[in-house]
Amino acid sequence: MSTQAVESTGGTAPGRKVVVDVQDLTKSFGDHEVLKGITGQIHEGEVLCVIGPSGSGKSTFLRCLNRLEEPTGGTVRVGDFDLTDPKVDINKVRRHIGMVFQQFNLFPHMTVAENIMLAPTEVKNVSKAEARQAAERLLDRVGLKDKADARPASLSGGQKQRVAIARALAMSPQIMLFDEATSALDPEMVGEVLQVIRDLAVEGMTMVLVTHEMGFAREVADRVLFMDHGKIVEVGPPEQIFDNPQQPRLQEFLSKVL
Amino acid sequence: MRSIQNRPALAVIVALAALVFGGASLSGVTTLATAPSAAAATPAGAGQTYTIATDTTFAPFEFRDSSGELTGIDIDIMESIAEDQGFEVEWQSLGFNAALQAVQSGQADGVIAGMGITDERREIFDFSEPYFTGTLTLAVNEGDEGEITGFESLEGKTLAVKTGSLSEEEAKANQEEFGFELLPLDQTTTMVESVKSGNADALMDDYPIIAYGVEQGSGLVTVGEQIPTGDYGFAVNKGDNAELLAMFDAGLAELQASGEYDEIVNRYLGGEGEDDGVDRSTFWGLLVTSFPALMSGLGNTLLVTAISFALAMVLGLLFGFMKITRNPVLRGIAVTFISIFRGTPILVWAFFFYFGLPQLIGTNVNIWVAGVLTLTLNGAAYIAEIVRGAVQSVDPGQMEASRSLGLGYGKSMQRVVLPQAFKMMTPSLINQLVIMLKDSSLLLAIGFAELLYQAQQIYAANFRVTEVLLIVAVIYFVAITLLTQLANYVDRKVNK
Ligand SMILES: Nc1ncnc2c1ncn2[C@@H]1O[C@H](COP(=O)(O)OP(=O)(O)OP(=O)(O)O)[C@@H](O)[C@H]1O
Numbered sequence: 001m002s003t004q005a006v007e008s009t010g011g012t013a014p015g016r017k018v019v020v021d022v023q024d025l026t027k028s029f030g031d032h033e034v035l036k037g038i039t040g041q042i043h044e045g046e047v048l049c050v051i052g053p054s055g056s057g058k059s060t061f062l063r064c065l066n067r068l069e070e071p072t073g074g075t076v077r078v079g080d081f082d083l084t085d086p087k088v089d090i091n092k093v094r095r096h097i098g099m100v101f102q103q104f105n106l107f108p109h110m111t112v113a114e115n116i117m118l119a120p121t122e123v124k125n126v127s128k129a130e131a132r133q134a135a136e137r138l139l140d141r142v143g144l145k146d147k148a149d150a151r152p153a154s155l156s157g158g159q160k161q162r163v164a165i166a167r168a169l170a171m172s173p174q175i176m177l178f179d180e181a182t183s184a185l186d187p188e189m190v191g192e193v194l195q196v197i198r199d200l201a202v203e204g205m206t207m208v209l210v211t212h213e214m215g216f217a218r219e220v221a222d223r224v225l226f227m228d229h230g231k232i233v234e235v236g237p238p239e240q241i242f243d244n245p246q247q248p249r250l251q252e253f254l255s256k257v258l
Numbered sequence: 259m260r261s262i263q264n265r266p267a268l269a270v271i272v273a274l275a276a277l278v279f280g281g282a283s284l285s286g287v288t289t290l291a292t293a294p295s296a297a298a299a300t301p302a303g304a305g306q307t308y309t310i311a312t313d314t315t316f317a318p319f320e321f322r323d324s325s326g327e328l329t330g331i332d333i334d335i336m337e338s339i340a341e342d343q344g345f346e347v348e349w350q351s352l353g354f355n356a357a358l359q360a361v362q363s364g365q366a367d368g369v370i371a372g373m374g375i376t377d378e379r380r381e382i383f384d385f386s387e388p389y390f391t392g393t394l395t396l397a398v399n400e401g402d403e404g405e406i407t408g409f410e411s412l413e414g415k416t417l418a419v420k421t422g423s424l425s426e427e428e429a430k431a432n433q434e435e436f437g438f439e440l441l442p443l444d445q446t447t448t449m450v451e452s453v454k455s456g457n458a459d460a461l462m463d464d465y466p467i468i469a470y471g472v473e474q475g476s477g478l479v480t481v482g483e484q485i486p487t488g489d490y491g492f493a494v495n496k497g498d499n500a501e502l503l504a505m506f507d508a509g510l511a512e513l514q515a516s517g518e519y520d521e522i523v524n525r526y527l528g529g530e531g532e533d534d535g536v537d538r539s540t541f542w543g544l545l546v547t548s549f550p551a552l553m554s555g556l557g558n559t560l561l562v563t564a565i566s567f568a569l570a571m572v573l574g575l576l577f578g579f580m581k582i583t584r585n586p587v588l589r590g591i592a593v594t595f596i597s598i599f600r601g602t603p604i605l606v607w608a609f610f611f612y613f614g615l616p617q618l619i620g621t622n623v624n625i626w627v628a629g630v631l632t633l634t635l636n637g638a639a640y641i642a643e644i645v646r647g648a649v650q651s652v653d654p655g656q657m658e659a660s661r662s663l664g665l666g667y668g669k670s671m672q673r674v675v676l677p678q679a680f681k682m683m684t685p686s687l688i689n690q691l692v693i694m695l696k697d698s699s700l701l702l703a704i705g706f707a708e709l710l711y712q713a714q715q716i717y718a719a720n721f722r723v724t725e726v727l728l729i730v731a732v733i734y735f736v737a738i739t740l741l742t743q744l745a746n747y748v749d750r751k752v753n754k
Pocket residue numbers: 029032034052053054055056057058059060061
């Protein structure tokens with residue numbers, strides 16, 4: 001059983017700008033080493049899907065990319081910033097990284113529009129009126145134009161997640177991180193959220209998607225990364241990962257989930 | 259009552275508070291100017307002002323009337339004498355033991371406090387001529403006076419007496435002969451309540467106290483022969499203030515000769531009552547006469563609660579946040595503060611701030627300051643826990659979502675976490691406000707004139723404990739209900 005990651009540059013256009021550069025990233029919770037040395041890059045416009053069994057460290061990896069988890073070792077660079085530099089202004093870095101959570105995490109005491117306007121007005125000093133206009137444009141983009149003044153509690157799960165995406169987009173991020181964005185949804189609502197993500201992919205948004213939706217991963221991903229026990233086991237274009245997996249553990253995993 | 263934790267530091271504080279409480283030397287000082295009389299002969303000491311110490315509440319000799327003025331037989335006699343002899347009186351209402359100490363230490367010139375003339379006391383004090391002869395009396399429920407007329411009709415019945423007092427001695431001496439049961443109790447109020455509730459058939463206690471209660475509608479009547487117990491006198495420190503003593507004796511003789519003395523005594527004991535057209539024996543009469551004092555008590559209760567709650571909110575927020583910060587020093591301070599004030603009874607702090615602190619800092623502490631400090635620090639400990647609990651119960655995903663958008667920790671707290679925490683904590687805060695309002699009644703122990711204190715002052719004089727407490731309970735209930743409604747209304751407006 002090999003632990004050597006199988007790297008492939010196929011599917012990524014060489015020469016494109018590197019948005020995320022991760023070198024030998026480790027993360028431990030106490031004695032428990034959850035990430036055991038992750039190295040890799042994500043290029044501008046690329047869609048990377050991360051798959052793997054439960055507990056393999058997918059969420060932890062994603063959260064290290066905007067330092068919601070503090071890396072234990074290694075370096076993480078996003079755009080021009082070194083996140084692992086203790087002197088870095090993390091709030092400034094995070095403006096460029098959008099994140100969408102499994103549980104939506106909308107702010108329940110604000111309206112939909114206020115959720116979206118919060119960061120631009122607080123962080124970027126955009127005027128209320130401007131932020132409101134931008135929010136309405138974003139809501140239009142995710143198909144929720146008429147929900148601007150609704151409370152999150154009155155929305156369906158799929159609508160909530162689309163608002164959460166719009167909220168993340170309001171900061172015009174360089175990259176979007178999705179942690180199982182559809183896992184908390186009723187099956188009939190998964191499609192509407194995936195459609196929004198698909199549209200983003202088409203528009204050229206750089207994205208990292210942790211997902212259990214293998215079909216969707218195959219469809220939108222430029223590259224798929226398979227993780228197990230805190231390591232990258234295999235990474236490559238979807239055709240390789242799903243149709244011609246090299247590593248026995250990936251083969252075993254796919255035989256269970258497909 | 260919350261339990262006291264076994265910590266050495268606390269033991270010291272408790273001991274200190276107890277120590278100081280015993281020998282309190284601070285209390286209200288009232289000046290009642292008296293116009294010098296135009297009498298012919300001017301005695302030595304005329305025109306001077308004397309500080310006279312007395313008890314706080316020993317009706318009918320000294321107590322506070324419904325408007326809070328010091329009044330009573332002792333007070334009226336002293337002031338009439340002062341007017342007659344042309345000197346002025348500055349009152350110090352201290353409590354009996356403290357009054358005696360004040361004279362011994364020279365802080366007061368004399369003491370008049372329903373004080374019996376005994377040989378032991380003669381060694382320390384010079385006494386005036388007796389101005390009142392103490393007697394014991396039996397008392398029974400109104401309507402029983404036909405049945406019980408003295409010791410002789412008490413066979414097989416129960417007699418309430420005051421533990422360790424002359425009334426117990428006297429009753430014991432007669433118990434064998436007449437065959438009644440003894441029920442020794444600590445306080446006159448309890449004795450009166452036992453008779454009214456039927457736990458005892460009769461009581462024996464000092465005549466003036468019982469007679470004044472009858473006057474105030476206690477529902478008892480005095481029966482049988484009065485038994486003399488001894489004479490009351492005005493006292494000065496042995497060898498001091500001879501001219502004051504002389505003036506007292508001379509003035510007393512004048513009052514007795516002119517009939518003013520009888521007038522004064524009858525005012526309290528003679529069944530004449532204050533002539534204001536209100537029948538005190540009815541519930542309505544009690545309500546009308548006690549209302550001003552109770553309302554001023556309620557005012558103080560509400561004010562001390564409002565001030566304390568506002569300050570406790572500020573402190574509670576501060577300590578609540580300190581407890582959830584990552585800074586171990588701040589967290590340690592908050593944890594210590596919270597556990598100290600949650601782990602100790604409010605009373606300990608009331609005593610400490612009012613009686614102990616002045617000794618440490620060498621200056622008196624205003625009773626409002628002591629009261630507010632006590633309630634504020636206790637409340638702040640509980641509010642800190644409410645704040646901490648509410649902030650921590652906000653889904654951590656909220657903070658993460660806000661931080662992932664680039665908002666800092668403070669901004670995220672302010673815009674995302676706190677608004678949700680406040681919404682969650684308002685019911686607990688309203689609850690805490692109600693608790694604080696009720697806890698403010700504990701301040702009566704240091705003499706803070708809040709609602710229950712006023713009630714105690716009233717029933718200590720008229721023994722209508724049940725009725726007065728009923729009135730007070732209704733006042734508290736109405737006040738708390740209105741307050742809760744108001745708080746809920748504000749909550750709905752703010753947290754809609
Ligand atoms: N805050 C934490 N403290 C301690 N252990 C943690 C913490 N967060 C995650 N872990 C542990 O790290 C390991 C990886 O967790 P992670 O959430 O990254 O897995 P995952 O691949 O996202 O799994 P899933 O598919 O179930 O979401 C797990 O064993 C988990 O228990």
